[in-house]
Amino acid sequence: MNHLLKFCFLIIFLVTGYEGHAQQKPIPYDSLRTVLEGIYEVDQGIRMKMGAVKPEDMNDFFREMQRVDSVNQVKVLAILQRYGWLPQSKIGEKAANGLFFVVQHAPAKVIKQYLPQMQKQVKLGEANKTYAAMMEDRLLMYTGKKQKYGTQATSMLTEDGTMAVWPIKDPVNINKRRKEAGFKDTVEENAKRMNAKYNPDEKLPAQPVKFN
Structure with missing residues (x-):
């Protein structure tokens, strides 16, 4: 029985030790910066085309913009689910803006989930307080x-x-x-x-x- 208990404790130690080691893996801020800066370009790029769209083509344009937003949301939500709202000092202003705009253009349930994280970063000086105010307003509007x-x-x-x-x-x-x-x-x-x-x-x- 003693040998069995020792074996169980050894397994627990190895598993928890491995999990602790995995959790301490550094966040790849440089890689995330590159990804989010690219997402920012795509998010803003499609919107910059709006002024040149003919009225009869506007519905097609909005469908395309929704498609772009959906693709961006998949990428950004994967980042947020793994790392949370990233501090601006670690990823840079452009990447931080990319994070904001994609969530701002997402459904209400996404904004509701991640707005508190952004507001927390605002208090730490790591997120744009004006953008956070805009996101708060949007959530309030979406929820009536x-x-x-x-x-x-x-x-x-x-x-x-x-x-x-x-x-x-x-x-x-x-x-x-x-x-x-x-x-x-x-x-x-x-x-x-x-x-x-x-x-x-x-x-x-x-x-x-x-x-x-």
Whole structure:
């Protein structure tokens, strides 16, 4: 029996020792930087083509953009599931932006899962607080709640399909919050940039809006 117990303890030691060794393997930041920088180029590249798309081709363009986003999400989620939200000082600003944009363009369930990780990195000075505010606003909009920073607009609020800023919580202090989050413009200026109508008294839709 003693020999059996010793053998069991030996197996446990070897297994746990191997797992500990595997967990201590260095994170390949340089390789991840290269991958994420490439993903950033693809994410932004497809969107830079939007202005040249003819109205009759817009549906095909959006389908292609969704395809690109889906491919990018598979790659980025594999990274996030293995390493978590990576600190910007380790991968560089461009790669960090690639991480952000892919999650920002993902479904609500993905944003909900990884926004807390990004916010934690913001507190450590390792993620862009303005981008985190944008992601928080998007999640609030996707879940039918009022946004905090006025970064999100949609055509689903208007009968004619024109863009309108999603309803805002505490609109009186919106520009103060924007400044604290690092935004350089006001909510009014941002609405103009998005070619969206801004109504500080905008109400939430009576019926839930399905975004994705």
